[in-house]
Amino acid sequence: MNAPDGLAPTLPGFDVASVRAQFPVLAQRVHDDRRLAYLDNAATTQKPEAVLQALDHYYRHDNSNVHRGVHALAARATKGYEDARARIARFAGADVAGTVFTRGTTEAINLVAYSYLLPRLEAGDEILVT
Structure with a gap:
C-alpha cells in the first residue's frame, strides 16, 4: 500500500487524488498553505x-x-x-417500499x-450502537 504525501496507506487501486478532485471544497489550501482535510462528517458531509x-x-x-402537489414542479420533484x-x-439490494429517507444518522437510529425495537424490548435489554 502506498502512502501519498505521508498520509495513511491507501487501498490498492484507490486513487485518492481523483476522489479528492470530485469535491471542490477540498481544493482549498488552509493553515500555511496545507491541503484541506475535512473530518467532521458526523455533522456535515462535503x-x-x-x-x-x-x-x-x-x-x-x-x-x-x-408528495404534496399536483402541479408540474411537484410532479417532477x-x-x-x-x-x-x-x-x-x-x-442496497433492498425492497423499494422499505427504503426510508431520514435527515441523518440520529433520526435513522x-x-x-x-x-422496531421499542415494542420488542424487555427490562434489562441493552442497545449497543457503534
Missing part, C-alpha cells in the same frame, strides 16, 4: 461536484414539495424523489429504535 450540479438543477428547475428511492434500494 458534496462532490455531481451532487452540487444535481442540487443546482433541482433548485433551479424542480424545487417543490414532494416527486418523480425524482421516488426514482432516487428505487435506485438506492437497487444499490431513533426511527429504528422507536418503531
Whole structure:
C-alpha cells in the first residue's frame, strides 16, 4: 500500500487524488498553505461536484414539495424523489417500499429504535450502537 504525501496507506487501486478532485471544497489550501482535510462528517458531509450540479438543477428547475402537489414542479420533484428511492434500494439490494429517507444518522437510529425495537424490548435489554 502506498502512502501519498505521508498520509495513511491507501487501498490498492484507490486513487485518492481523483476522489479528492470530485469535491471542490477540498481544493482549498488552509493553515500555511496545507491541503484541506475535512473530518467532521458526523455533522456535515462535503458534496462532490455531481451532487452540487444535481442540487443546482433541482433548485433551479424542480424545487417543490414532494408528495404534496399536483402541479408540474411537484410532479417532477416527486418523480425524482421516488426514482432516487428505487435506485438506492437497487444499490442496497433492498425492497423499494422499505427504503426510508431520514435527515441523518440520529433520526435513522431513533426511527429504528422507536418503531422496531421499542415494542420488542424487555427490562434489562441493552442497545449497543457503534
